[in-house]
Amino acid sequence: MLKLQEVSKVFRVGAFGGKTMTAVDEVSFEVGRGEVVSLIGESGSGKSTIGKMVLRLMSANGGSITFDGDDISKLDKRAYYRKVQGVFQDPFSSYNPIFKADRVFSMIKEVYFPKEADRVWRDKVASALNDVRLDAGQVLNKFPHQLSGGQLQRLLIARALLLDIDFLVADEITSMLDASTRIDVLNLLADLKLRGLGVLFITHDLALGNYISERTVVLHQGRIVEYGPTAKVFETPEHSYTRKLLASVPQLHRKWEGV
Amino acid sequence: MTLSVQDLRVYYRTLRGEVKALDGVSFDVADGEILGLAGESGCGKTTLGKSLIRMDGRMKHVGGRVELDGENLPIGDTVKMNPFRFTEVSIIPQYSMSAMNPTRKIGRMVRELLDSRGVTVDLDELHRRLDLVELNRDVLGKYPLELSGGMKQRMVMVISTLLNPSLLIADEITSALDVSTQKAVVTTLKGFRELGFVKSMIFITHDISLTNQLADTIMVMYAGKLAEKAPADAIVNRSRHPYTQLLISSLPEVGVRYAEKKLTGIPGNPPSLLNPPVGCRFQDRCPLAFDKCREEPPAVEVEKDHFVACWKA
Numbered sequence: 001m002l003k004l005q006e007v008s009k010v011f012r013v014g015a016f017g018g019k020t021m022t023a024v025d026e027v028s029f030e031v032g033r034g035e036v037v038s039l040i041g042e043s044g045s046g047k048s049t050i051g052k053m054v055l056r057l058m059s060a061n062g063g064s065i066t067f068d069g070d071d072i073s074k075l076d077k078r079a080y081y082r083k084v085q086g087v088f089q090d091p092f093s094s095y096n097p098i099f100k101a102d103r104v105f106s107m108i109k110e111v112y113f114p115k116e117a118d119r120v121w122r123d124k125v126a127s128a129l130n131d132v133r134l135d136a137g138q139v140l141n142k143f144p145h146q147l148s149g150g151q152l153q154r155l156l157i158a159r160a161l162l163l164d165i166d167f168l169v170a171d172e173i174t175s176m177l178d179a180s181t182r183i184d185v186l187n188l189l190a191d192l193k194l195r196g197l198g199v200l201f202i203t204h205d206l207a208l209g210n211y212i213s214e215r216t217v218v219l220h221q222g223r224i225v226e227y228g229p230t231a232k233v234f235e236t237p238e239h240s241y242t243r244k245l246l247a248s249v250p251q252l253h254r255k256w257e258g259v
Numbered sequence: 260m261t262l263s264v265q266d267l268r269v270y271y272r273t274l275r276g277e278v279k280a281l282d283g284v285s286f287d288v289a290d291g292e293i294l295g296l297a298g299e300s301g302c303g304k305t306t307l308g309k310s311l312i313r314m315d316g317r318m319k320h321v322g323g324r325v326e327l328d329g330e331n332l333p334i335g336d337t338v339k340m341n342p343f344r345f346t347e348v349s350i351i352p353q354y355s356m357s358a359m360n361p362t363r364k365i366g367r368m369v370r371e372l373l374d375s376r377g378v379t380v381d382l383d384e385l386h387r388r389l390d391l392v393e394l395n396r397d398v399l400g401k402y403p404l405e406l407s408g409g410m411k412q413r414m415v416m417v418i419s420t421l422l423n424p425s426l427l428i429a430d431e432i433t434s435a436l437d438v439s440t441q442k443a444v445v446t447t448l449k450g451f452r453e454l455g456f457v458k459s460m461i462f463i464t465h466d467i468s469l470t471n472q473l474a475d476t477i478m479v480m481y482a483g484k485l486a487e488k489a490p491a492d493a494i495v496n497r498s499r500h501p502y503t504q505l506l507i508s509s510l511p512e513v514g515v516r517y518a519e520k521k522l523t524g525i526p527g528n529p530p531s532l533l534n535p536p537v538g539c540r541f542q543d544r545c546p547l548a549f550d551k552c553r554e555e556p557p558a559v560e561v562e563k564d565h566f567v568a569c570w571k572a
């Protein structure tokens with residue numbers, strides 16, 4: 001469904017853009033329908049940059065990104081966003097603080113479903129909220145700062161789901177969530193995957209990636225250092241960097257070495 | 260340093276009434292102890308942390324008292340708390356990394372902060388501490404934007420412990436960091452205690468696996484109350500409160516896969532703190548709830564240093 005071929009992104013940095021830095025370096029991988037692929041790496045490794053390119057929030061400098069065979073940069077944006085949506089790490093930053101939650105949903109209706117009857121729409125919203133285990137009465141009449149991080153994150157997932165999308169870019173969406181909410185969100189993604197949703201699951205936590213994904217891409221300084229079935233990457237990591245990441249995951253019954 | 264909190268109640272004033280975010284919590288922190296504070300989002304962890312150092316305008320100290328080394332800590336009085344902040348009690352607030360003033364260079368920020376405490380910067384000491392956390396000294400000439408998340412977090416740690424506070428409160432300081440940086444931060448905090456920069460600590464996080472890497476004791480809160488408090492190893496291996504048990508079973512341990520073993524979260528949501536239920540606040544979600552749970556369970560010491568507030572424990 002989604003295919004990246006030798007995708008690169010070079011940023012201009014320094015005072016006058018005199019220097020360059022390669023954030024993503026000839027990255028290729030695919031995500032199929034009903035598949036979750038984890039994109040794993042430390043902070044700064046280029047994960048979010050890849051996510052942003054897939055969501056067309058920035059363009060690539062090289063290589064190609066296709067969706068169902070079409071070059072995404074050539075697709076009509078609105079049509080593309082009907083199928084592909086993103087949710088990000090910091091829910092507070094991706095949410096306009098002056099809108100209450102119901103306003104956010106009605107804007108989606110105005111843009112994408114102007115013809116839908118209000119009653120049908122209300123039911124849809126209620127069921128999307130139910131999917132993410134939010135109580136409509138508790139969240140809809142609130143401003144973002146009145147919701148907890150977990151509630152807001154689930155609200156944003158519900159918003160993405162309302163569009164009945166085919167593909168979701170989930171960038172570190174669980175790092176601000178508590179354990180119970182986190183597992184709900186992961187299970188939700190896994191259930192949606194069974195319904196055919198493709199997911200690019202961006203995380204720095206190998207344990208989470210391992211929990212839900214079929215295949216794993218490990219990224220280090222913009223380059224892929226390991227790519228394969230999750231179980232294999234996980235059980236017999238070939239690259240020392242992958243092993244280091246694995247050793248850093250905090251585990252309940254094992255103490256970190258050297259701390 | 261010893262901290263003793265007795266029956267502390269702190270509410271938020273809102274248009275719709277009082278949010279009972281902290282509703283009768285008692286515990287002690289011993290000299291040199293690291294207390295890990297855990298619990299779901301919204302259970303009152305940040306409220307507790309803020310209460311011990313600076314209440315915001317909407318918070319109201321409704322009851323209970325806090326003692327530091329046997330002396331009353333005037334937590335409800337912002338002005339009277341001034342002499343204690345940074346020197347006795349210091350906090351690394353949640354989201355502090357993103358709250359750094361983007362228009363100030365780091366060095367200037369440190370200077371202004373210390374000025375406001377009437378202290379002059381001991382540059383040698385500051386440099387020594389930057390070296391310790393492996394930050395290049397030239398960060399002082401940089402803007403926050405130029406630092407990575409991990410660097411910012413280490414900078415905040417250095418600033419908040421510069422005056423060697425007895426008690427450091429660290430609120431969710433690792434949740435925005437990647438796993439290797441989390442490990443570095445935890446190592447640094449332990450080092451700070453060893454070097455005497457801080458004596459005791461309250462380490463707030465929703466991640467029990469992480470807390471267990473650092474804390475001597477873990478306290479689990481639920482809906483503004485203490486659910487369980489025990490040595491870290493007892494919480495992890497033989498917790499007695501149904502809430503703690505469910506919280507732990509929802510952790511994705513390394514190696515567990517959805518396709519093979521589906522983990523479950525805790526069904527339902529925490530109750531509204533505007534009108535919390537009478538009795539045990541976990542009763543709506545608790546698989547073991549019975550009639551008696553309509554009365555409030557007291558925190559009982561079931562074995563040495565292991566406190567549980569549950570009728571079934």
Ligand SMILES: Nc1ncnc2c1ncn2[C@@H]1O[C@H](COP(=O)(O)OP(=O)(O)OP(=O)(O)O)[C@@H](O)[C@H]1O
Nearest residue numbers: 148271273278280299300301302303304305306532
């Ligand atoms: N300014 C405020 N006005 C009203 N209610 C508030 C305010 N700040 C917090 N609350 C409420 O107080 C309760 C405790 O909030 P607190 O921030 O202490 O939670 P927390 O345990 O730190 O959660 P998290 O893990 O999300 O940081 C919540 O129900 C929250 O909605």
Ligand SMILES: Nc1ncnc2c1ncn2[C@@H]1O[C@H](COP(=O)(O)OP(=O)(O)O)[C@@H](O)[C@H]1O
Nearest residue numbers: 011013023041042043044045046047048049050
């Ligand atoms: N708009 C930008 N301008 C310049 N550099 C950037 C920009 N966005 C990201 N970078 C740099 O690209 C690299 C990869 O960043 P990012 O994709 O955000 O990493 P990750 O999501 O893996 O933490 C980092 O070194 C980052 O500083």
Ligand code: SF4
Nearest residue numbers: 539542545552569570
């Ligand atoms: S007191 Fe009752 S409802 Fe509360 S945790 Fe114990 S058994 Fe469950």
Ligand SMILES: [Mg+2]
Nearest residue numbers: 044047048172
């Ligand atoms: Mg990122």
Ligand SMILES: [Mg+2]
Nearest residue numbers: 304305353431
């Ligand atoms: Mg908090």
